[in-house]
Amino acid sequence: xxxxxxxxxxxxxxxxxxxxxxxxxxxxxxxxxxxxxxxxxxxxxxxxxxxxxxxxxxxxxxxxxxxxxxxxxxxxxxxxxxxxxxxxxxxxxxxxxxxxxxxxxxxxxxxxxxxxxxxxxxxxxxxxxxxxxxxxxxxxxxxxxxxxxxxxxxxxxxxxxxxxxxxxxxxxxxxxxxxxxxxxxxxxxxxxxxxxxxxxxxxxxxxxxxxxxxxxxxxxxxxxxxxxxxxxxxxxxxxxxxxxxx
Amino acid sequence: xxxxxxxxxxxxxxxxxxxxxxxxxxxxxxxxxxxxxxxxxxxxxxxxxxxxxxxxxxxxxxxxxxxxxxxxxxxxxxxxxxxxxxxxxxxxxxxxxxxxxxxxxxxxxxxxxxxxxxxxxxxxxxxxxxxxxxxxxxxxxxxxxxxxxxxxxxxxxxxxxxxxxxxxxxxxxxxxxxxxxxxxxxxxxxxxxxxxxxxxxxxxxxxxxxxxxxxxxxxxxxxxxxxxxxxxxxxxxxxxxxxxxxxxxxxxxxxxxxxxxxxxxxxxxxxxxxxxxxxxxxxxxxx
Amino acid sequence: xxxxxxxxxxxxxxxxxxxxxxxxxxxxxxxxxxxxxxxxxxxxxxxxxxxxxxxxxxxxxxxxxxxxxxxxxxxxxxxxxxxxxxxxxxxxxxxxxxxxxxxxxxxxxxxxxxxxxxxxxxxxxxxxxxxxxxxxxxxxxxxxxxxxxxxxxxxxxxxxxxxxxxxxxxxxxxxxxxxxxxxxxxxxxxxxxxxxxxxxxxxxxxxxxxxxxxxxxxxxxxxxxxxxxxxxxxxxxxxxxxxxxxxxxxxxxxxxxxxxxxxxxxxxxxxxxxxxxxxxxxxxxxxxxxxxxxxxxxxxxxxxxxxxxxxxxxxxxxxxxxxxxxxx
Numbered sequence: 001x002x003x004x005x006x007x008x009x010x011x012x013x014x015x016x017x018x019x020x021x022x023x024x025x026x027x028x029x030x031x032x033x034x035x036x037x038x039x040x041x042x043x044x045x046x047x048x049x050x051x052x053x054x055x056x057x058x059x060x061x062x063x064x065x066x067x068x069x070x071x072x073x074x075x076x077x078x079x080x081x082x083x084x085x086x087x088x089x090x091x092x093x094x095x096x097x098x099x100x101x102x103x104x105x106x107x108x109x110x111x112x113x114x115x116x117x118x119x120x121x122x123x124x125x126x127x128x129x130x131x132x133x134x135x136x137x138x139x140x141x142x143x144x145x146x147x148x149x150x151x152x153x154x155x156x157x158x159x160x161x162x163x164x165x166x167x168x169x170x171x172x173x174x175x176x177x178x179x180x181x182x183x184x185x186x187x188x189x190x191x192x193x194x195x196x197x198x199x200x201x202x203x204x205x206x207x208x209x210x211x212x213x214x215x216x217x218x219x220x221x222x223x224x225x226x227x228x229x230x231x232x233x234x235x236x237x238x239x240x241x242x243x244x245x246x
Numbered sequence: 247x248x249x250x251x252x253x254x255x256x257x258x259x260x261x262x263x264x265x266x267x268x269x270x271x272x273x274x275x276x277x278x279x280x281x282x283x284x285x286x287x288x289x290x291x292x293x294x295x296x297x298x299x300x301x302x303x304x305x306x307x308x309x310x311x312x313x314x315x316x317x318x319x320x321x322x323x324x325x326x327x328x329x330x331x332x333x334x335x336x337x338x339x340x341x342x343x344x345x346x347x348x349x350x351x352x353x354x355x356x357x358x359x360x361x362x363x364x365x366x367x368x369x370x371x372x373x374x375x376x377x378x379x380x381x382x383x384x385x386x387x388x389x390x391x392x393x394x395x396x397x398x399x400x401x402x403x404x405x406x407x408x409x410x411x412x413x414x415x416x417x418x419x420x421x422x423x424x425x426x427x428x429x430x431x432x433x434x435x436x437x438x439x440x441x442x443x444x445x446x447x448x449x450x451x452x453x454x455x456x457x458x459x460x461x462x463x464x465x466x467x468x469x470x471x472x473x474x475x476x477x478x479x480x481x482x483x484x485x486x487x488x489x490x491x492x493x494x495x496x497x498x499x500x501x502x503x504x505x506x507x508x509x510x511x512x513x514x515x516x517x518x519x520x521x522x523x524x525x526x527x528x529x530x531x532x533x
Numbered sequence: 534x535x536x537x538x539x540x541x542x543x544x545x546x547x548x549x550x551x552x553x554x555x556x557x558x559x560x561x562x563x564x565x566x567x568x569x570x571x572x573x574x575x576x577x578x579x580x581x582x583x584x585x586x587x588x589x590x591x592x593x594x595x596x597x598x599x600x601x602x603x604x605x606x607x608x609x610x611x612x613x614x615x616x617x618x619x620x621x622x623x624x625x626x627x628x629x630x631x632x633x634x635x636x637x638x639x640x641x642x643x644x645x646x647x648x649x650x651x652x653x654x655x656x657x658x659x660x661x662x663x664x665x666x667x668x669x670x671x672x673x674x675x676x677x678x679x680x681x682x683x684x685x686x687x688x689x690x691x692x693x694x695x696x697x698x699x700x701x702x703x704x705x706x707x708x709x710x711x712x713x714x715x716x717x718x719x720x721x722x723x724x725x726x727x728x729x730x731x732x733x734x735x736x737x738x739x740x741x742x743x744x745x746x747x748x749x750x751x752x753x754x755x756x757x758x759x760x761x762x763x764x765x766x767x768x769x770x771x772x773x774x775x776x777x778x779x780x781x782x783x784x785x786x787x788x789x790x791x792x793x794x795x796x797x798x799x800x801x802x803x804x805x806x807x808x809x810x811x812x813x814x815x816x817x818x819x820x821x822x823x824x825x826x827x828x829x830x831x832x833x834x835x836x837x838x839x840x841x842x843x844x845x846x847x848x849x850x851x852x853x854x855x856x857x858x859x860x861x
Contacts, residue, residue, distance in 0.1 A: 059427075059428055060427065061424070061427060061428070080427070080432065081427035081428070082426070082427040082429075082430055082431055082432040082433075083430075084427075084430075085428070085429065085430035086430055090428075091428045093425055093428060097422055097425040099417075099418040099421055099422060100421070101417070101421060102414065102417060102418060106414050106417075106418075107418075109411060109414045110411075110414055110415055110418045110429050110431070111429055112411070113411055113415055113429050113430045113431050114429075114430030117430070118411060158429075159428075162429075162430060285641055333829055333833075336833055337832060337833065340832075340836065342640065342641065343583070343585050343644075344832050344836050345832075346585075346641070346644065347780060347784060347828060347832055348828065348829050348832035348833065350777050350780070350781075350828065351781075351824070351825045351826070351827070351828030351829035351831075351832065352825060352829060353777065353825065354777070354781075354821040354822065354824045354825030354828065355821070355822055355825030355826055355829070356825075357821050357822075357825075358819060358820065358821035358822025358823070358824070358825060359822055361821070361822075362819060362822065464774075467772065467773055467774060470773070471648055471649065471652045471773060474645050474648060475645065475649055478641070478642060478645045478646075482641060482642070507660070509656050509659060509660035510660060512652075512656050513653050513656050513657060513660070516649045516650075516652055516653045516656075517653065519646075519649050520629070520646055520649055520650065523633075523636075523638055523642060523646050524632045524633075524636055524638070527636050527637060527638045527642060528642075
């Protein structure tokens with residue numbers, strides 16, 4: 001396959017003691033987290049635990065109030081959000097946030113906006129189409145007219161257009177039918193097998209623990225547990241809280 | 247009545263030609279509104295400045311007309327940039343009405359500055375192209391040329407929005423501002439570009455208007471309000487809607503003028519606008 | 534209800550001004566300023582609730598021309614003509630406002646609908662030139678000898694008292710409004726129209742109420758000003774230009790305090806005269822230029838106007854106070 005499939009291991013992402021919130025409301029209380037190059041890491045937890053806030057902090061949409069945020073040697077807290085895609089950080093936001101009135105291909109084009117990405121547009125677009133053949137069929141269709149699953153794939157494809165080293169996924173399974181959820185996770189698996197580092201936030205704990213190497217359990221803005229995915233899946237307390245097991 | 251009456255046909259043709267002239271400022275205003283989410287109340291005054299620029303360079307400084315036209319575009323574009331940087335940008339997080347009123351202040355500034363610089367006399371470029379006769383219908387050559395230039399300008403804008411990275415980002419940002427940084431897009435830069443392009447469109451509109459209308463400091467008031475109506479009728483920020491509404495308004499005014507006189511046809515156009523908004527509060531072409 | 538004492542004393546003091554036989558020019562400025570203040574106060578009555586009208590000029594024109602035409606063509610005295618003119622303007626405002634409020638035309642869309650209305654009146658006045666004199670303007674006929682009072686054509690002192698009465702009435706209405714349910718309902722609507730409707734506020738009705746009151750004061754002031762000047766023209770009584778000037782005064786003075794728009798009127802009239810003296814009539818362009826710069830500066834640095842400076846500071850620092858929320 002094309003060269004775009006080969007992802008050199010990127011730098012590691014490291015969060016130390018991150019505090020963040022909105023106005024008077026504090027969402028994160030000293031969260032520390034580490035994602036090694038080539039790793040897939042999950043962040044799970046109930047609604048309102050601060051999972052989305054965590055991703056917003058990493059991609060610069062929200063400034064942390066305290067703590068450090070490093071990607072390789074770079075201090076991310078010093079950079080504006082729009083500078084991060086060029087560093088290799090791509091964020092697939094909650095609810096996908098496609099541009100519904102643009103075509104699939106135009107959505108991909110917006111994803112390749114940064115200067116460095118423009119040179120690779122055609123190559124990466126073909127790569128995305130190879131990953132998601134259905135996107136190629138619908139390249140001239142308005143994104144808003146596609147099904148939820150297709151939109152999720154388009155959103156992931158759009159994020160891949162910047163040539164990321166790490167992909168941040170926010171609830172990729174939200175609002176999708178079970179069968180489609182399976183497909184999305186299968187894709188996430190494929191993407192990481194290509195060597196891309198993945199940080200994925202999910203409520204669908206059972207599914208995500210099958211895809212990632214390690215996971216953090218976030219509860220009311222704090223890391224309540226962390227460990228290898230297999231260990232967490234076996235942990236009785238976590239099974240009780242999140243997996244509906246005994 | 248006879249639809250093939252040459253005078254009626256002439257009104258029809260003139261309406262379409264007039265629509266082309268309205269279309270440019272409507273496109274510019276909609277572009278800025280769609281991207282920056284601010285109504286430039288002084289948009290017609292930017293056009294007025296451009297008209298004075300062409301008039302001054304051509305009749306006073308003795309430049310060739312094409313060079314005056316060529317200078318007008320970047321000049322008004324720069325004005326759009328300054329407007330954004332000095333007035334709009336500091337107010338971006340303020341309520342919309344504050345932004346609109348500040349640009350209303352700029353309207354006074356430009357009118358006042360023009361009065362100071364050129365007094366209130368009507369200034370004419372004094373160029374005219376011979377009318378053309380198609381069948382029994384006479385068409386003003388100047389208006390036809392202006393119309394073609396307007397269509398050309400709209401076409402260039404369309405290609406820019408359709409095919410360039412910045413153009414696609416401009417269409418994207420109109421729908422979802424917050425997500426843009428995740429695409430590596432700096433919204434502030436897109437605002438600047440949209441303001442510059444919006445200004446350039448005002449500059450182009452100035453070139454097309456200055457050959458048809460005399461310039462005076464208040465000339466903006468003669469086509470500014472109708473431009474706002476056109477944008478609202480098409481749906482604020484909806485470029486295609488505004489483009490179509492421009493022709494609708496042009497036709498109403500021209501055909502109204504055929505039956506009555508031009509003043510009443512403007513009244514009809516404004517009434518039509520008000521009724522349209524009552525019927526479709528988000529514009530004729532709102533989805 | 535206890536009326537505040539200070540404004541009443543101020544009013545009484547002002548009513549006595551002509552007794553000091555001040556120079557005519559000074560009286561002229563005072564009358565113009567007070568009538569401008571009535572317009573601005575009227576505009577701010579709705580403007581402060583997010584109902585931003587760019588068409589108040591239309592209402593000045595509707596009442597002033599109704600009054601003048603009734604006098605010139607039918608010989609009906611302005612004493613009657615003004616109420617009729619105000620009624621015409623109010624009907625116009627209701628005709629425009631009711632569908633807007635019913636159909637939820639808000640924010641930019643509302644502002645631009647009112648702008649269109651202002652333009653319609655301006656063009657109509659210009660087009661009906663056989664009666665209105667078009668853009669050259671018109672002059673009400675001179676009253677026959679001895680009929681000055683009946684024709685509302687009297688000296689500056691008389692007009693001063695009439696203007697002062699209109700101003701007092703506007704302030705009184707503002708004061709009463711502040712103590713009424715309508716003002717609380719409108720504040721809720723400005724905050725969140727859906728929420729207001731969901732707690733049973735009749736949004737369209739409340740908005741219509743304030744619009745009618747606002748229009749009535751603008752119309753009254755417009756007619757009085759025309760009658761005082763004995764001259765009407767479309768530029769100063771309709772259209773976008775004069776509408777923006779009214780807005781400017783209200784904003785500069787501060788549209789949230791009852792005296793704000795009046796302070797604004799003093800500023801606009803004072804400015805106009807100072808510029809005329811400073812630069813002479815040759816540089817007429819200087820006035821709008823300075824207005825414009827001030828309007829921009831006010832929006833940038835003092836969105837609540839001069840009166841905003843006098844407001845009590847809240848104990849905790851709040852983010853820059855928005856002038857008004859456009860509901861959208």
